[in-house]
Amino acid sequence: MREERRTLTEDEFWDAIATTVVDPAPKPAPAGVRLGRLERHLQQRSLTDLVDFQRWMDHTRRRVDTYDHWAAAEVIFGVHVSGDSFFYFCAWLIGLGRDxxxxxxxDPDxxxxxxxxxxxxxSSADWTDDEFPGLEELAYVAPRVHEARTGIADSLDDALRAxxxxxxxxxxxxGTPWDPxxxxxxxxxxPRLGTRFPVPESEDRGRLPAHMLARYRAETGENESG
Structure with a gap:
């Protein structure tokens, strides 16, 4: 039976995300508990709503997919943040809730x-899994619900491509990459984030990943010896 088209609004997207938001004090809720709430919420939505939810997820993630936010992630982690880790960091930012x-x-600061x-x-080595600023699984909840409903592997990705x-x-x-x-x-x-997470005294310059360093040099005209 074909489902009636119903567009999921941005407000409804954030209402769904709100099911995962909990007060982090005295300690954060386990990611599995948070994502389980979202999964139960999405199980009540139509297949087209699930596709719309994922489109809002991607649209929202793009708002923080900037070099300034990547630098903020590196300030917090205190080490180089890989592309995958930054991608999961962006999902974690969504999981903080709309406000x-x-x-x-x-303002990343x-x-x-x-x-x-x-x-x-x-340091990041001291953080628990539930404290860690990364929420990779957030992007997989809607696809999992969609696949369970259709019985077809990767059905939500196919719907997006369609x-x-x-x-x-x-x-x-x-934006333009810079060295945090x-x-x-x-x-x-x-300034505020940098005060909370100061640069370790032993840390050197030039820690930008190769692809960011190449773009930085191209846009600023800095040569390799600069």
């Missing part, structure tokens, strides 16, 4: 105010 996400989308960031202590949409699987950041280990840039561009 916090909107603030961070407008607003992450300094997020309770989920303020509670982080020590609408002319390519499912997102990698970051494609906008440069103290002056850090103080200027991410």
């Amino acid at each position: 916090q996400f909107d603030a961070v989308a407008d 607003a992450l300094a105010d997020a309770p989920e960031v303020r509670r982080l202590r020590g 609408q002319g949409c390519l499912p997102l699987s990698d970051p494609a950041p906008s 280990t440069e103290p002056a840039l850090r103080r200027t561009r991410l």
